[in-house]
Amino acid sequence: MTNNTFSRRMTRYIALPIMSAGIIGGAALGMAGMANATTSTPSGPGYSYAPAVKAPAAAAGQTHHHSGVTxxxxxxxxxxR
Incomplete structure (x- = not known):
């Protein structure tokens, strides 16, 4: 076995798993950042864990047709038709 073959095998068995673990770890941290993963403490009566920010209600009388014939x-x- 030549030295070149040995170093290629070592690269394959050691460096590639470390590199793929880094990629997977980076993706996990990126997704946690996107999700804004934070811990929250209960607030209000009944230990509510609901977020404090609520989405605005849809305007009355407007319908949105995202499927079907319309x-x-x-x-x-x-x-x-």
């Missing part, structure tokens, strides 16, 4: 009529001009 969506097709919006996306494809001239479509009739």
């Amino acid at each position: 969506h097709v009529q919006t996306v494809v001009p001239g479509y009739t």
Whole structure:
């Protein structure tokens, strides 16, 4: 076995697993950052863990058609049933 073959095998068996573990660890930290993973303490009566920020309500009277024939009529001009 030549020295070149030995060093390639060592690279394959040692360096590649370390590199892939670093990639997986980096992805895990990145996803935790995206999710803004923080711990929260209970607040209010009943030990509520709900977030303090609420989404605004939809405007009254507006309907959103994201599926079905009404969506097709919006996306494809001239479509009739």
